[in-house]
Amino acid sequence: MRSKTDFYRLFFEQLARRGFDVKRSQSSDYIADIYFKNQLVAYFSKADTVIQNPFVTVKDKLIRLINDTAQDTANKAGICRDCPYTDANEKLPNGSYKLAEYNGVTLACKEHHLFGYVFSTYRTAPDSGEMMARQIFYNKEFAGQDFAKRSGLVDERALFTEEELRVLHAGLVKMSILDQDVSNEARESVERILDKIEDIIPELREQEMEFDFDMEFGQQEEMEIGG
Structure with a gap:
């Protein structure tokens, strides 16, 4: 996960798979409007929270499903869940x-x-x-x-960028599928390399989704959080 846009793409795709319809929000306060069975049930805010539409009756389990999908998507996107600091680390003025x-x-x-x-x-x-x-x-x-x-x-020359890893991953996947002349030993090496790349970029394990993120949110201005 390189940015919030990566998360939004995966999250909205997952919601679409679960029967929701996600649209760019008409309000400047929100990223997206979330519909279920043609009813606006919730908003996804710029603070990355799910806000229930107060003007309609929405079942609690539906809001829980949206929140759970957001959390599951974030976890699959490769975020860090293990606290990397202790009380011994210096706390900066911005809370980092x-x-x-x-x-x-x-x-x-x-x-x-x-x-x-x-x-x-x-x-x-x-x-x-x-x-x-x-x-x-x-x-x-x-x-x-x-x-x-x-x-x-x-x-810097000794490291791969994320984009280079993605290109390498795509090439190795293609080779492992189409190249029938690869030895078993080489194929096992390819699988190990793919596993390493997918450990760094977990979303590469995900299959293609039907939700067209770029069509709906292609012009959305990138929003990042403080850290």
Whole structure:
């Protein structure tokens, strides 16, 4: 999960599979309007919460299903559920906890009610101490990689970007299906590589969904949370 948009895509696809109809919200306060049997039953807010429509009668189990789907989707998207800090870590003014700092670059983390632990990397201005070039991550591995690259701890050329991993994954899947000349030993190696990539990007395990996210939300402005 690289961004909230990745989550929205998976979440709305899952809702569509469960019989809901998801539309871009007509209100600037919400991301999406959620319909069930042609009735507007709930909204999904910019604070990543499900809000029941107060003007219609909605069964509690329907709202629970939407909330459970959101949580299940977030878990499958590869968020971090294990707290990466302790009381010994420095707590920053914005509520985040500092995990590491090197060469003017900081790796911090903050708990979120839906996305578990959200990470950020940023540079600190030497004079003012203000954050600069802040990046948000919902995946612990990618946050750690970004920190290592930005701080100079590792050579960026030795790491794969997420997009490169996706391309590599697609190529390996195609090879494992279509190439009949691959030896059993090589095929087992391919499976191990695919497993490693899918551990980093869990949504690659998911099958294609019928919900057309880009058609409905393609123009939605990206919204990120603090961390």
